[in-house]
Amino acid sequence: MALNPKILFISNGQATVPWVHHAIQQHLQVVLETHPTYAFQRWADEAPDLIVVDIEPIEPIALRVIRELREQAVIPILMLGYNPANQFILEAYEAGVDDYILKPIEPSLLHAKIKAWLRRTWSIPVGMLDALRVGDLRFLPDERTLIVEGQPPIRMTNLELRLMYYLMSHAGRTITAEELFQRIWGTDRDVNKTTLKNVVYRLRLKLEPDPANPHYIRTVAGGYQFTSE
Secondary structure, X not given: OOXXXXXXXXXXXXXXXXXXXXXXXXXXXXXXXXXXXXXXXXHHHHOOOEEEEEOOOOOOHHHHHHHHHHHHOOOOEEEEEOOOOHHHHHHHHHHOXXXXXXXXXXXXXXXXXXXXHHHOOOOOOHHHOOOEEEOOEEEEHHHOEEEEOOOOOEEOOHHHHHHHHHHHHOOOOOEOHHHHHHHHHOOOOOOOHHHHHHHHHHHHHHHOOOOOOOOOEEEEOOEEEEOOO
């Protein structure tokens, strides 16, 4: 579990406030976002270790927020809600939550659940990634940027950051899609290969002089290969 883990609470009501206060008292870094439409941007800006979503099932945006976050986030996502129909809970899991927690729940119990999920998290906290230099590329995790000599810094999302880190750490080696699923999303994840292709595509748009003919991130027989030559 990361030291001083950061929790992003996404809520459209006041019910989350007691849990936020308790989490702060337990020495968790807490970011509270009360406008669910800004959830994705807040996640990208803050790089949290875990997300708690407290949006009532009657709100149409509830599942949309989960799906949008899960498309990029590899961290645990917990959802809080009063006793909804079983169909909604199933839809929430299909959208990407890792645990649906029924309210009311004591702040201390929610805190215990958060700690348990942090212990079993499959993603390496961004703050624990090392800076890298491969050829003319520099990888700066603290700033979430990639530097190509003579070019402006390239800003990356958390998922792009982790994927780029793994590719650069294994430069010259062919890495299969299955290996990337395990190392980036975790073995618990059922990741659509289209999702991986989309992340690679976005990285190429940011990094490659000619994304249609990539130089750094190449598609090879069996998977992908990073080269700086």
